[in-house]
Amino acid sequence: MRLLFISFALGWLVPMFALAQTSRITDLESKLSRAESPEQKAEILHELASATWDYDFEKAYGYAQKAWLLSRQNQYVKGQVQALTDIGLYHYFSGNYTQASARYHEAVRLCGSHRYGAYPAYTLTRLGNLCRVQAKFDSARYFYDASLKLLADMKSPGALSSVYYNKGALALSLSAFDSALVFFRQSEAIRKQSDTLNLMECWHGIGQAHQGAARFDSALYFYDKAFRMALRHKDREQQMVYYTHRGEIYTIRGDYKNAIRDFSQALDILSRHRFKRYHALVLRHIAEVYDAQGDFRRANEHFLTALRMQEAMNNKQEIGKLYGDLAWLYIHERNDSVASQYAANTLRVMEEIGDKSGISFAHNVLGFIHYSHRRMDEALEHYQKALALRKEIKAMQLYSGTMFNIARVYEKQGAYARAREYLVQALALDERSNDLPGLVMTYNALGALSSKTKLAADAEQYLNKAQALARQIGARSELRNNYKIFADHYRAKGDLTQALVFYDRYIALNDSIFTRQNASKIAEMNALYELEKKEREIQSLNQQNEVSQNEIQLQKTQLSLQRSYLTFTIAGLALLGLMAYMFFLNARLKNKANRDLKRFNTEVQEQKEEIQAQSEELTEANNSLMLLNNELVEKTEEVQAQAEELRESNEMITEINRDLDQIVTKRTFELQEAFKELDTFFYRSSHDFRRPLTTFMGLAEVAKITLKDPVALELFAKVNETAFSLDKMLLKLQSISDVGAQQLIFREVWIREIYESVCTTFREDLQRLKIGVHAQVNLQTSFISYPVMVRIIIENLVENAIHFCTPEDPYIFLRARQEGDNAVIEVEDNGQGIDEHYSDKIFDMYFRASERSKGNGLGLYIVKKAVKKLNGSLELVTKVGKGSRFIITLPMNKSTIHKF
Secondary structure (H helix, E strand, O other): OHHHHHHHHHHHHHHHHHHHHHHHHHHHHHHHHHOOOHHHHHHHHHHHHHHHOOOOHHHHHHHHHHHHHHHHHOOOHHHHHHHHHHHHHHHHHHOOHHHHHHHHHHHHHHHOOOOEOOEOHHHHHHHHHHHHHOOOHHHHHHHHHHHHHHHOOOOOHHHHHHHHHHHHHHHHHOOOHHHHHHHHHHHHHHHHHHOHHHHHHHHHHHHHHHHHOOOHHHHHHHHHHHHHHHHHOOOHHHHHHHHHHHHHHHHHOOOHHHHHHHHHHHHHHHOOOOOHHHHHHHHHHHHHHHHHOOOHHHHHHHHHHHHHHHHHHOOHHHHHHHHHHHHHHHHHOOOHHHHHHHHHHHHHHHHHHOOHHHHHHHHHHHHHHHHHOOOHHHHHHHHHHHHHHHHHOOOHHHHHHHHHHHHHHHHHOOOHHHHHHHHHHHHHHHHHHOOHHHHHHHHHHHHHHHHHOOOHHHHHHHHHHHHHHHHHHOOHHHHHHHHHHHHHHHHHHOOHHHHHHHHHHHHHHHHHHHHHHHHHHHHHHHHHHHHHHHHHHHHHHHHHHHHHHHHHHHHHHHHHHHHHHHHHHHHHHHHHHHHHHHHHHHHHHHHHHHHHHHHHHHHHHHHHHHHHHHHHHHHHHHHHHHHHHHHHHHHHHHHHHHHHHHHHHHHHHHHHHHHHHHHHHHHHHHHHHHHHHHHHHHHHHHHHHHHHHHHHHHHHHHHHHHOOOHHHHHHHHHHHHHHHHHHHHHHHHHHHHHHOOOOOOOEEEOHHHHHHHHHHHOHHHHHHHOOEEEEEEOOOOOEEEOHHHHHHHHHHHHHHHHHOOOOOOOEEEEEEEEEOOEEEEEEEEOOOOOOHHHOOOOOOOOOOOOOOOOOOOOHHHHHHHHHHHOOOEEEEEEEOOOEEEEEEEEEOOHHHOOOO
16 A cells, blocks of 8 residues: 555655756746846755755756855855855765865855844854764854854744754764654654745654664654655655665564665665765775675675765764774674774774764674673673663663673573573563564573573573564564574473473574575675666766766867957957058058158258267267276275185184084084983982982881881881982983983873873872863874873873872863864963962972972973973963963974974
8 A cells, every 4th residue: 555655645745746846946047037137046046956956966066156156246145155055065974074174164154243134143053063973062052152142033934944854963973862752752843833835854854763762663753654655756865864764674673675675766866966985985885785695705895985985074973983883893793803893993992982872882792792702791891881871861762772682691600590580681671672673682691691590490581482472473483583592491300291392493593494484585685786786776876977967078178169269360350450550540640751751851960960069979978988087997996905815714713613523523423412311320329329219218117017116107207208318309310311312202191081190190199189180182183293201291290280289179181182283282270379479489390489399399390391392382371379371382283393
């Protein structure tokens, strides 16, 4: 009945709505040809772009570019803002996020403090979407809230519903499924009154929220609802989204044949509707099917292709998911070392972006790897972390699955009571969510565990429930497992007749499943073949598209050349006409010139006589000049003689300087050697001094145990305290030596890891003084420098903050961010602060602002020296009683750092 309805819809509803859409575009183009003002034309071009997105990206992009050029030429700001936002949308679809961000920001800049209808609120929403798909969730939330603030006092239901929808998509990315449903429902309520065409987008969002919460039937209901509207309106993008999401559900349920069919449909639409992000998503889902089918080579190829596409777009959440998929792939290939690396990468990425669902997934993978290698304690640790996160995000089906895995670990360890406890809890969750396949597995597991612990009645009760439910839902694999558990159970009881009955059933069903799986395998392989064929067709279409684009460009070039030739021809004809006119004018001027020449000859004769008289005067003047010239020659010879003397003097000075350079070079080398020997002596001496100090501290510890005299114990405590202070002093001096070292390793610097390691070093002091430590690292990646030097800087600043902390809620806060080509590291505390009179002296060696200071006056000196070695800068912001903030700016590129 459903297929009949869809066929009927495709038969006459689709052409009708497609014709209506084509008619609207035709009407707009006709309206554009009649428009008179540039502003009207820009608005119509914007409408044309909006009407064309779902049918032809390139054509819509062309309309947007024309609107932008026209608006810019006529200083029409609203038109520029709309067109820039449309152009940004094109780059977003094409996966060029850098260009998309640039266009959106330019649109917001042009708006300034003005509002143009739904702009810049609509542009801010697009910026939020861009941040969301790149897992910059805080930035996305900021842009959405800014858009809502602009729309608060406006009537713009379309823009408002768009913000609510995208806030729902953000909640979905963070696995907050209940919050996502609230936002999608808000968007749906607005669009029911003002924009029914975009309701299908809301329904897809609602379906995804249900899918995330494992309510698959509800998800399919809303997907089908959206699909019917997409068919009516011939919206190819929403059809592609439908096929993608339904294919995901088929994959989860193990129906790979239908999953492949839907993914193939999605790829077919993507070949004509280039949406790069969804293309990568579909490739990942296809790879998951290959993985499930055991075709690991093709799965790996598709995973890596999708990974390259997502890395090019910097979609961190999808990159993390692909790392996880690759981890499972290598687990299936029994390559646990590579699987562990990918799982660790997944954990790193998901922790970086704060995706709790992704973090729990990574822990689950790591737990399985440890379980397969019988490292049960490590497996249990990862499973418990995954369990806590899945409970927090209310992913109940995943939560139940992790409890099932924990039960398996306890069963392997022989802790049968704990295993039963977790299986019973998993059973309750499966019953609550009506997860029938999960119920069958849990019943079978409880039956096997009860049989193993000699609870025969409980075992038979659970196994009978599993058998009935497996028959009901057609779970043949679990029914086969049920027969095997029953056979083992009766054999353990000594009832060999019943054991043989169930074993025969197990053998018969296993053979049947094997035969059916072979047939299913053939059907799935045929579907995969069709899928590969479809992918090849897509590649061919893309190549043809490139060829067509090249031909169009060639035609444009030829047309431009023809226009140039025509221009030159017209210019040549005009030039010939101009030359003829010039010849005519020249003839007239020549006759006039002859008449004037006769008159001029008479005048020239008269002037010649005057010139003769002037010539005689000039001869006399020339004689005078000759006398002056002779005098100048004599002066020139004197100057040349003086120049020769200066040249000889200069040569003498140059020779002296050459000898002086050699002397300076020799003495510099000797001084460097002396510094090197002194540094070596200093480093070795500090180690030699530390050896007896360590002995003193060891003896003091022994004295604590062996001596009973309180006076002696107090004296040894003083000895130990003094030795410890001297040891710290020597360690500081060694740090100075390390800062001056000539050979350090130049590699990646991970600020967060260094800070955490330093805090671990001072853990006892931090816990004793109840100092809170915090970090906020906003570097997009690690940078290249000298990690040892960076650690020395952070270590001394943390120690300084500990020494001068306050008793009331003390804290140390490290922040790191990127500014241009520099990394800016801030270490802030709320300690005693520094008097401004000492701000210039605190970096001097051995400087102590007060006799009560606990330090040795070397820490900040070492910090300043290390920062200078790294070619960085150091700034202090402080106030007495309010704390201090040290700001270190370090270059991130190798070319700007001094080589040691």
